[in-house]
């Protein structure tokens with residue numbers, strides 16, 4: 001069996017990249033630990049990181065912990081679409097691809113999605129537990145409002161785990177020492193993205209509404225949702241195309257999408 | 260004896276450990292430098308001023324790439340009472356150019372830099388790994404255990420540079436009874452201010468910096484205080500005698516708070532943003548608390564051997580750590596060449612310490628820590644001195660000015676200091692600093 005683990009190596013921004021303040025997220029570490037737990041003795045566990053040369057230190061740590069191969073895709077600041085394509089080339093043929101549910105820089109989480117698409121694999125994200133003793137693996141997803149979803153995910157699949165799923169094992173002293181000079185494969189990667197993503201806090205667009213009707217009391221009632229039947233959520237059963245249309249309409253109605 | 264994994268294991272990648280590892284690696288020995296933190300310096304703090312002269316021997320022209328914040332060109336000693344301050348301020352342009360004298364530096368930078376130099380010379384640095392105990396055969400130390408799986412590491416010599424409260428030296432039975440009175444606790448706030456504001460408040464330019472050592476300002480707890488300038492932060496803190504600290508109600512952070520509110524300190528630190536609060540224990544009693552430093556297969560250097568020198572109200576620890584680490588490395592090289600890692604084979608270590616400033620300074624200043632932290636120096640003298648100066652400078656015509664001798668003797672009596680005690684302290688001071 002082949003397992004691939006994706007690590008995003010992140011440096012603090014500003015100034016020279018500095019190994020001291022760089023690393024991977026606990027979620028990424030949990031992804032490796034999950035892969036090591038799934039893997040049988042002769043399985044292949046490949047850890048891949050698309051990043052600058054500094055990422056090698058992290059990859060060597062992965063090797064010390066038990067990964068069988070480490071690959072660095074030589075790139076810095078590439079678009080996640082392109083990163084996913086490069087990772088997919090290495091992950092091809094994997095039964096499971098494990099990712100952290102978030103990186104240290106809290107990116108968009110889009111690489112696992114692109115990767116699943118490229119690999120033609122299933123995807124499950126936001127995982128709070130992975131039962132590796134079952135085939136297919138049984139996972140528990142975090143949903144909104146404290147709800148959980150239990151899924152059996154057949155291979156091939158891309159799984160994104162939260163940091164709480166597992167704690168990365170400590171490497172033995174001998175493995176730590178050996179990893180200082182362990183080889184890390186380097187493959188060429190995509191160029192730096194021209195599009196600079198500017199991340200700002202989410203602000204819904206302003207909408208003009210008609211002046212409120214009725215007396216003060218009614219208006220307060222309206223604002224506070226007092227009186228009528230409270231509508232917190234709505235469940236509908238639709239076929240996929242209709243469901244997609246409904247979601248888009250609703251998002252547009254809420255102002256998340258252009259009218 | 261089975262073949263060891265390496266010639267020497269150095270425990271602790273602080274200044275002492277990095278210096279020891281450098282010397283050994285340069286002599287062609289295999290050496291592993293163990294550090295419990297994720298990188299060298301990650302767990303370390305101090306007041307903030309290094310005196311790196313000893314590096315002339317280990318890394319000539321060290322100033323060209325040392326991660327220095329500011330070069331100390333202004334050194335001030337301040338005596339504080341509740342509402343008075345007397346400052347003796349010295350400034351020298353010479354300290355701002357090679358070969359320099361003292362500098363402020365951050366430990367995560369300084370220790371990382373020193374350890375990287377040891378690595379460049381061939382030492383193997385293993386981080387996130389704690390030495391948990393000693394491996395012994397008969398009386399001989401033959402390595403350490405670590406907290407990693409299969410973590411035993413065998414070596415001809417173990418050099419313990421694991422800092423104050425060294426568990427390895429204690430496990431080896433090198434320390435006698437531990438007395439809290441020999442320790443102080445150092446607490447510090449790192450306060451961010453724009454560089455130009457620091458330049459203006461402290462009267463410095465470019466990379467120049469000021470170092471202020473303070474007697475008083477520690478909320479009535481015996482100790483000392485300091486304000487040091489980094490490029491765009493200040494280090495403000497206190498060193499507090501442990502038994503005195505625990506015998507009263509103020510917490511260390513409240514004592515720093517009081518210091519920051521003192522009329523002489525407030526204008527220096529106000530409007531700054533506290534970035535970090537840190538604390539660390541200091542072996543303050545010098546010679547009188549030093550452990551046995553050489554054992555069969557083992558040496559102890561730096562704070563682990565209580566090498567930190569309380570040279571007045573300021574501390575010199577990093578230079579003593581680097582020097583003792585270097586000498587431990589040299590002695591281990593000698594022992595390995597002679598094929599004798601017993602205490603006798605390692606005897607070159609203490610000989611070097613005795614013949615150099617390391618133990619000479621400690622011997623000369625052996626009375627200093629007790630004197631400086633004594634109740635008289637801490638609680639009576641600041642008032643006495645500040646009041647004397649205040650009366651000397653006070654212009655209250657038409658009463659004629661009394662002479663200095665008269666004022667001083669008034670103030671001495673008012674503070675309740677007997678001539679005998681004063682003479683005794685003066686003599687101690689002269690012996691230490693004279």
Ligand SMILES: Cc1cc2nc3c(=O)[nH]c(=O)nc-3n(C[C@H](O)[C@H](O)[C@H](O)COP(=O)(O)OP(=O)(O)OC[C@H]3O[C@@H](n4cnc5c(N)ncnc54)[C@H](O)[C@@H]3O)c2cc1C
Nearest residue numbers: 271273274275295305306308390422445561562576577580
């Ligand atoms: C508040 C304060 C102010 C000070 N001000 C100054 C000053 O201005 N100037 C000055 O020169 N000195 C100052 N000192 C003293 C100075 O910090 C010390 O003397 C110096 O750091 C000693 O160096 P060292 O290498 O012996 O120990 P440390 O610097 O303590 O290094 C010990 C290293 O060993 C590691 N370690 C410990 N145990 C283990 C283990 N079991 N396994 C693996 N690794 C381990 C630690 O993580 C650490 O990296 C100050 C100290 C304090 C606390």
